[in-house]
Amino acid sequence: MANDLWGRAQSVALFHSMSDEVSTQMLLRSAWRMGRRVALPVTPPLGEPLEFRWVTPSTPLVRAHYGALEPGPTAARAEHADLDLVIVPGLGFDARGARLGYGGGYYDRTLRSAGPAIMLAFACQRVATVPEEEHDVRVRGVATETGWMSPVTNGDVPGGAP
DSSP: OOSHHHHHOSEEEOOOOOTTSOOOHHHHHHHHHTTOEEEEEEOOSTTSOOEEEEEOTTOOEEEOTTSOEEEOTTSOEEOGGGOSEEEEOOSEEOTTSOEEOOSSOHHHHHHTSSSOEEEEOOGGGBOSOOOOOTTOOOOSEEEETTEEEOOOOOSOOTTSOO
């Protein structure tokens, strides 16, 4: 939460963490306390970008087909361009900011039209190299329980600079 990207963001896209992911509950509560707008993803059909919906502490959440909690259809849609920061999950990451997601490509499609992204991960999820394809989008940083990692780049960023 001490990161500049978080500090400047007035609207943030988070995810409702599952049991094996870094918990996002503190970030959710902090964002609301600070008066920020918070959006959570709704998983669309495969091949489409994520849809985000604005949530408050009282917004009803429903269990989605991947097991995550998502806002229901009555929550207002958040446009990607209105998101100052996107917090993303993943299975692994490397020093370049490349991330290994869950295989649907949802965040890669989303991050092309949304604000910068930070990945939440455990330090043990860091690997030497995440294989990348042209459509992959790197994150601006990774927050773990041991600290902040800014990507090391050498100009070979597929899909956009971190």
